[in-house]
Amino acid sequence: xxxxxxxxxxxxxxxxxxxxxxxxxxxxxxxxxxxxxxxxxxxxxxxxxxxxxxxxxxxxxxxxxxxxxxxxxxxxxxxxxxxxxxxxxxxxxxxxxxxxxxxxxxxxxxxxxxxxxxxxxx
Amino acid sequence: xxxxxxxxxxxxxxxxxxxxxxxxxxxxxxxxxxxxxxxxxxxxxxxxxxxxxxxxxxxxxxxxxxxxxxxxxxxxxxxxxxxxxxxxxxxxxxxxxxxxxxxxxxxxxxxxxxxxxxxxxxxxxxxxxxxxxxxxxxxxxxxxxxxxxxxxxxxxxxxxxxxxxxxxxxxxxxxxxxxxxxxxxxxxxxxxxxxxxxxxxxxxxxxxxxxxxxxxxxxxxxxxxxxxxxxxxxxxxxxxxxxxxxxxxxxxxxxxxxxxxxxxxxxxxxxxxxxxxxxxxxxxxxxxxxxxxxxxxxxxxxxxxxxxxxxxxxxxxxxxxxxxxxxxxxxxxxxxxxxxxxxxxxxxxxxxxxxxxxxxxxxxxxxxxxxxxxxxxxxxxxxxxxxxxxxxxxxxxxxxxxxxxxxxxxxxxxxxxxxxxxxxxxxxxxxxxxxxxxxxxxxxxxxxxxxxxxxxxxxxxxxxxxxxxxxxxxxxxxxxxxxxxxxxxxxxxxxxxx
Numbered sequence: 274x275x276x277x278x279x280x281x282x283x284x285x286x287x288x289x290x291x292x293x294x295x296x297x298x299x300x301x302x303x304x305x306x307x308x309x310x311x312x313x314x315x316x317x318x319x320x321x322x323x324x325x326x327x328x329x330x331x332x333x334x335x336x337x338x339x340x341x342x343x344x345x346x347x348x349x350x351x352x353x354x355x356x357x358x359x360x361x362x363x364x365x366x367x368x369x370x371x372x373x374x375x376x377x378x379x380x381x382x383x384x385x386x387x388x389x390x391x392x393x394x395x
Numbered sequence: 396x397x398x399x400x401x402x403x404x405x406x407x408x409x410x411x412x413x414x415x416x417x418x419x420x421x422x423x424x425x426x427x428x429x430x431x432x433x434x435x436x437x438x439x440x441x442x443x444x445x446x447x448x449x450x451x452x453x454x455x456x457x458x459x460x461x462x463x464x465x466x467x468x469x470x471x472x473x474x475x476x477x478x479x480x481x482x483x484x485x486x487x488x489x490x491x492x493x494x495x496x497x498x499x500x501x502x503x504x505x506x507x508x509x510x511x512x513x514x515x516x517x518x519x520x521x522x523x524x525x526x527x528x529x530x531x532x533x534x535x536x537x538x539x540x541x542x543x544x545x546x547x548x549x550x551x552x553x554x555x556x557x558x559x560x561x562x563x564x565x566x567x568x569x570x571x572x573x574x575x576x577x578x579x580x581x582x583x584x585x586x587x588x589x590x591x592x593x594x595x596x597x598x599x600x601x602x603x604x605x606x607x608x609x610x611x612x613x614x615x616x617x618x619x620x621x622x623x624x625x626x627x628x629x630x631x632x633x634x635x636x637x638x639x640x641x642x643x644x645x646x647x648x649x650x651x652x653x654x655x656x657x658x659x660x661x662x663x664x665x666x667x668x669x670x671x672x673x674x675x676x677x678x679x680x681x682x683x684x685x686x687x688x689x690x691x692x693x694x695x696x697x698x699x700x701x702x703x704x705x706x707x708x709x710x711x712x713x714x715x716x717x718x719x720x721x722x723x724x725x726x727x728x729x730x731x732x733x734x735x736x737x738x739x740x741x742x743x744x745x746x747x748x749x750x751x752x753x754x755x756x757x758x759x760x761x762x763x764x765x766x767x768x769x770x771x772x773x774x775x776x777x778x779x780x781x782x783x784x785x786x787x788x789x790x791x792x793x794x795x796x797x798x799x800x801x802x803x804x805x806x807x808x809x810x811x812x813x814x815x816x817x818x819x820x821x822x823x824x825x826x827x828x829x830x831x832x833x834x835x836x837x838x839x840x841x842x843x844x845x846x847x848x849x850x851x852x853x854x855x856x857x858x859x860x861x862x863x864x865x866x867x868x869x870x871x872x873x874x875x876x877x878x879x880x881x882x883x884x885x886x887x888x889x890x891x892x893x
Contacts, residue, residue, distance in 0.1 A: 296566060299562050299566065308562055312565055312566075316565070316569060319569050319572050322573060322576055323576055326580050351585075352576075355529055358529075358533060359572065362533070362568075365540060366536075366561065366565055369540055369543055369544060369561065370558065370562075372544075373543070373547055373554055373557055373558045373561065376547065377554050377555060381551075390555075393552050393555060
């Protein structure tokens, strides 16, 4: 019962909640580091979404095994391959964001958004 | 060699981007040469591919000979061919223009600038020619990441603008990726043509509905369609002047192209949920056209005014797409072309004025017409074209949009287009009045007369040539608009030219 619920709808709702938490954090938090963390949560939600799409109960690794015939016995490897790319993108986005924060810290001595915006007006 | 042209369009700038910082270490002159050569090659290949798609037919290129839907496919039809030619042309002119700005930089700064610039070019070219939805996401991220970095190089305020753009850009890309995820879950394919064939019978599925909504929101954010335009004014205002022209002219338009490609070529606009999404987008765009123009009037900074006017102009393009009939779509595509040329020209002029006078405030820029005659001539043409006076290009795209709106019986849209033209006239004539008629008062002397002869402030030749080419281009597009429409654009819209 619980397993069916999990693999049916609940997991997608949980992913949706994770995604919304991420966006909420990006918009609502004032600290730039917290914004980056929220951004990572959002990206992880997308990655888990794809991984769940590739999941199949009772199937095995997508490597041809003798005696195991038919596509229904293997999971779909494509979402996983796509998410490898998405993970790399997420990593480099975080890297660029942190590099920008270093510059902001150097220029403004602040990482809180209201303070930085006040600094921009001067 | 020739059969690999579709792949080389994106790969040559990418390879040049990777070697640019290394080359810059050995010769600053060589890195500029290699960058311009790479973009020029991409431009020639794009034109070649466009010609091929018009004369022979759509050009399909299979990466590594893996036939779709398993492999990645590049598709050059008249639409993507003309977009690729436009992107590489503007990129070429702006690369040429950037030279004097970088004169005093160290080899590292110069190498990284050209590297990032080529990455943006390569990413945008890849976005327009790919036939695979996920490959499009990868190119989107390549161009976006390079854009964040290059905007941040504009100085103190630019770092904050770039960081906020990064957050919003990542949200947009995540929405787009989730949207593809939903469509992939129901169709099992990522190839655009393959998906177009499979998705028709699945249109009533809620997953498709969510997917469409997410792709529209994601690309709307990237294209800065009205309520999602918050990142744009800061990014355009604080970005280094030499790249603003390219980013403003081309980046948002490529996102609008993706919106067009996905809604019409993949999903097929005649269907229920897509039609609903387009209708919503049309009304939002109409509000955006008016709001963007009103906000532009309120700006004192020249570049900020241009940035808000971009929000309004993107509205025209989305409005044309949302009309969905032949004339509306031709209007939207013609406006993509016109706006890329006009806005690039205006931002190049803004950059040039800043370079000569160190000033951006409209009120302080007086009496420039006598000092920079050619630059101001090009500015005048571009400004009149933004307002939409007949011989210039801007008139004709608005004309097609109005015809499309009449065809679809959307009277409010006609009123919006006319109203916005009047608002455009208000803020551009204010600038024209300052530049051409107002006398400079004492004490408002031009601050930096860098190396120019006394009374002339005309820009150096490398900066002047791109501005003049774009100025002439606006007139040429206006005069040749019927040829462009009959020979290229009518083959670019779905079901056209048959």
